[in-house]
Amino acid sequence: MTLDTTFDPASIEARWYKHWEETGGFRPERPDAEPYTIVNPPPNVTGSLHIGHALDNTLQDIVIRYERMRGKDALWVVGTDHAGIATQMVVERQMEAAQDKRTNYSREDFVDKVWEWKATSGGTITTQLRRLGCSMDWSREQFTMDEHFTKAVLKTFVDLYNDGLIYRDKRLVNWDPKLKTAISDLEVETQTIAGSFWHFKYPLEDGVTLSDGRDYIEVATTRPETMLADMAVAVHPSDERYASVVGKHVVLPITGRRIPIVADEHADPELGSGAVKITPGHDFNDFEVGKRAGFVAGEMLNMLTSDANVCQTSDGLVPEEFLGLHRFKRDGKDGAREAVVARLKADRYLIPHIAKTKKGEEVEHDAEPRQIATPFGDRGGVVIEPWLTDQWYVDAEKLAAKPIEQVKDGTIEIVPQTWEKTFFNWMENIQPWCVSRQLWWGHRIPAWFGPKLHDGALEMSSGSEFSNKNFAPDPIVATTEEEAIQIANERYARYLPEGGTVRVHDTQTEAHKDLLPALWRDQDVLDTWFSSALWPFATLGWPNETDLVKKHFPNNLLISGFDILFFWDARMMMMGQYNMGTAPWPKLYLHGLVRAADGAKMSKSKGNVVDPLGLIDQYGADALRFFMAAMESQGRDIKMDEKRVEGYRNFATKLWNATRFCQSNGIGKSTTIKAPTARLAANQWIIGEVQQVCAEIEQAMADLRFDAAANAIYQFTWSKFCDWYLELIKPVFAGDPDAMPAVETREVAGWALDQILVMLHPFMPFITEELWHAQGTRKYDLITASWPSPRAEVSKEATDAIDWVIDLTTNVRSAKNELGIAPGAKLAAFLPAASDLASSTIGRSSAAIERLARLTPVTMGEAPDGPAMQVTAQATGGSDVFIVPLEGIIDIAEEKARLEKALTASQKEAKSLEGRLSNANFVERAKPEAVEKAKADFAHHSAEVGRLEGALKRLG
């Protein structure tokens, strides 16, 4: 097949991808081969390909293509994540645009709508991954809400519950009042924002005073509205200012609530007045203080609704005027915060903040301005409210124990290793994982509730929401409703008619209307990460004992961005260990972020995102992939550099043109996997170089050094194969095409080019596949070709000869350039004292010397008297000095300048080495190799100094 004169990536990419996918190239049947498995971090079903995906998936594709070529039964599991909150938000936004809303539908109908959305608009990213060339096993594409996946999720939940590792608890949770759901610690982003610090007087109850006589305690807060639910004031136990009032009470302004003054280490005597207000129902620290002060979670006052509007506390003390206000100013409308401050100020409970103006005048402000670390929900973007609710928690601490051990003992290797510390730091301080979400889209929690049995007696409650403080129904956790009913029937047997059975209602309210004990299902769904934690085995069919699970679990490697180390990687370790009894993979590779050209994080709001598909359109997928690989050194973020992508597009073009050159000289596909036997020096040399670069790439891949692997094949292809080998063999084709040299060279060149295509294929799959087929009719596609194993013997003499010719050529060119001699000029040269290498090389490679070094004729023997330049040729096997007469060719002064420059360099080196060698300490204490090398280098440079001085003298 003849190649077009220009390389056009777009026209070949779509064609080859389709071909690979249709012919099963991504998952060739290799039942007896050693398995190699990776699973992709499932992108959100709502997602589209961003530059981070491009990096992550390129690296994975390089690994999987490499292992596939090495003959493994390579499986790259692909799929998408149902992304609970994100997906529900997308569909809700769509409804909003149509003046519709979720609550206009039943839960079932809404979930159906989401599925409809997925069918039509979901999974954009799967098409985009194809454009990148990713060789995933699409035939088994997974979704975290697939039926078999749900089975895995349910089993895991039920097992964890039965093992006491999942429990229901009432505690403060990170509540997103916009999305109206709990979220986990990891989904909270702390940002520092400008805020205020207000100081208030809390009056002591009748007759009580501090030791200094004051009849109030000063407290300060950044969230004044919470004072409506204050339950105590805390002072440090050692704080003498307050020792006399500990155990006494204050009477809260506004609510009139009488609350105790408690001693607690949490109060910092150095901070403000040393006394802090305690709102256990709305602050994580205060919750702990409250517990220590003897309040149980169920008694803690709650003053906010799920939207974060003020509601009545259970003691009924919040004045009417505050009820219904939002927690703070919103959409320009004052909220509870502003109202509370205004009221306290009016009632003279506000202690003003005195600030000085620039002129030194004192001015009163209501509050002191402050930077406040504020928690925001990473999805909803609003301030997170600590809220007291019943939620399901996973005992992460217990599950984390084994993974910690596995990373410590090397069962799991984290690459680069620096991440281990971060991993340990988080895992060793891990908090209970809140896994319930108040959403409709997701895996519904397999729990049913029924009336509580108190000493065997039924305790019915007045129907109320799940956040009801005083009623904790007993959960029944089961894989199916039938099982739940069965358990309930036993539990409530004495309250059921003979042979009767409990009924299951949609809601708690309906269940309470039932005259008999009845169940209602938990309304909540699981955190998305709960299901994605099962990805390494649930995608293979677990809990069924499928052949895939047996063969491909544990996986071999996981590649992910470091940003999901906790969200996903660590949780896979926990769940892998729990469900499968082993680590999900022995190696975890963490890569960095792709940043904008200026080093900033890419974000839509900054408008500095680079679209990978745009780069593919412009430079081709191969160039983008190669860029990603070449820039991926361990432990550093990648800064976007389009010029570099362009450079790799040029590299692809170079290879394209090199192949065109081969074709025009009758060089086609190779017939053998092993290197052909070769007699010509250039051919032996390139075979040796192929072996070397192959070993380099293999080492780099074993170390997961993508940059080293990419650079190795780049340098080999361009600097060795194109720049030297193709130039070296050109003279051969000027001769008889049927003679041995041409026949052998066509064979070797075809083989070497094939090896390049194979070794480059994991990095640049499209162009290599195209060229692979352009080079001849093949029995198989390159994607399933074998990785090189060039175990050929090449003679040292042959490779030395080529190294010598290359050195000679470079030196001649350099000298000509400096002397202003036309590069193409052919010069006669004399070799007075030829090394053995020189003699044999001049004999067998005269054509190369003539064509590349452009020295002709070369005469063995003394040069005639007269001005001349000296050119050296060096290789391991020999070192020679050519004399090139320059009479009438150039200005002698130029040659002198050139020699002077070289002389200065050699003198400098020689002097430095001499100094080192004359240091007794060096000679005695340095490694013998270092001393030997210094001696050899010194000898070399001394000789150079002598030679150059002589040459200068001859020029006069």
Place this chain on the structure above:
RNA sequence: GGGCGCAUAGCUCAGGGGUAGAGCACUGUAUUGACAUUGCAGGGGUCGGAAGUUCAAAUCUUCCUGUGCCCA
């Protein structure tokens, strides 16, 4: 405040106890057969600063400065 990184050529980055590397950019030069998305040649760095260890430090240690991320 705690933890983890980074600082090497104009730019983006490798490297690493024994004469400093790549790509891009730059300079000069070349255009009758693979390739100007190119060839050839070249300039450019006291490896952030200071001290220490060592025969020898860009490399190891400590401190400092700047900068980035994560956690509180």
